[in-house]
Amino acid sequence: MKEIFRIAIDGPSGAGKSTIARRIAAELDIDYIDTGAMYRAVGYKMKLQCIVADQKQRLQSMLENTDIDFVNGDIILDGEVVNDKIRTSEISRMASVCSALPEVREKLVDIQRKMGTRKSVIMDGRDIGTNVLRDAEYKFFLTASAEERAGRRYRELLDKGESITREEVLRDIIQRDHNDMTRELNPLTKAEDAVEIDTTGLTIQQVTDRILSYIE
Numbered sequence: 163m164k165e166i167f168r169i170a171i172d173g174p175s176g177a178g179k180s181t182i183a184r185r186i187a188a189e190l191d192i193d194y195i196d197t198g199a200m201y202r203a204v205g206y207k208m209k210l211q212c213i214v215a216d217q218k219q220r221l222q223s224m225l226e227n228t229d230i231d232f233v234n235g236d237i238i239l240d241g242e243v244v245n246d247k248i249r250t251s252e253i254s255r256m257a258s259v260c261s262a263l264p265e266v267r268e269k270l271v272d273i274q275r276k277m278g279t280r281k282s283v284i285m286d287g288r289d290i291g292t293n294v295l296r297d298a299e300y301k302f303f304l305t306a307s308a309e310e311r312a313g314r315r316y317r318e319l320l321d322k323g324e325s326i327t328r329e330e331v332l333r334d335i336i337q338r339d340h341n342d343m344t345r346e347l348n349p350l351t352k353a354e355d356a357v358e359i360d361t362t363g364l365t366i367q368q369v370t371d372r373i374l375s376y377i378e
């Protein structure tokens with residue numbers, strides 16, 4: 163195996179990307195970069211500062227004064243750990259909106275590329291194999307039926323105490339799939355050279371093992 167290598171994992175919301183990427187990172191002792199968390203952090207800050215998508219100047223100046231990093235697996239926004247604050251259904255919607263804005267993508271893709279040059283990483287998102295790390299050594303595209311993905315998200319949100327119905331979660335997932343796949347800038351698509359894995363009916367461990375077997 164090369165000294166430094168990059169693994170790109172893309173796919174729609176709820177396909178299991180982050181849980182699986184975290185396991186693979188631990189297994190291979192490399193860094194895990196959750197790019198969705200970065201869009202969520204920006205969405206969270208837009209909400210805190212009451213910035214809407216067409217307030218270009220406020221958005222630009224907010225982005226210039228925003229620092230996003232990962233430390234020991236935690237996402238740090240301007241010095242504060244925001245892991246839990248960014249995992250609500252409201253912030254999921256904010257992230258979906260802000261991830262279509264060119265100013266936001268430009269800033270975050272730039273940070274992500276820098277993170278991908280220093281050491282071996284596994285990075286998950288929507289445009290990693292097609293854009294951020296186009297020359298990654300390994301690329302995977304995870305999918306699962308919308309119903310299965312909604313079921314997984316629903317259980318996560320229930321565990322966090324959100325009061326939401328399964329139907330609402332399914333509607334949100336379908337809406338976010340639509341936003342992610344139809345936006346103009348770097349929409350969600352499978353890279354030609356990515357290995358596609360349908361995770362419907364598979365356990366986390368089965369998917370992890372399948373990916374590891376490709377890499378090893």
Ligand code: DC
Pocket residue numbers: 175176197198199201202254257258259261262286287288289290338342
């Ligand atoms: O993976 P996630 O649900 O945490 O991602 C949050 C939002 O960010 C989602 O609507 C898609 C968007 N996103 C993106 O546009 N590009 C990425 N590389 C990662 C996430």
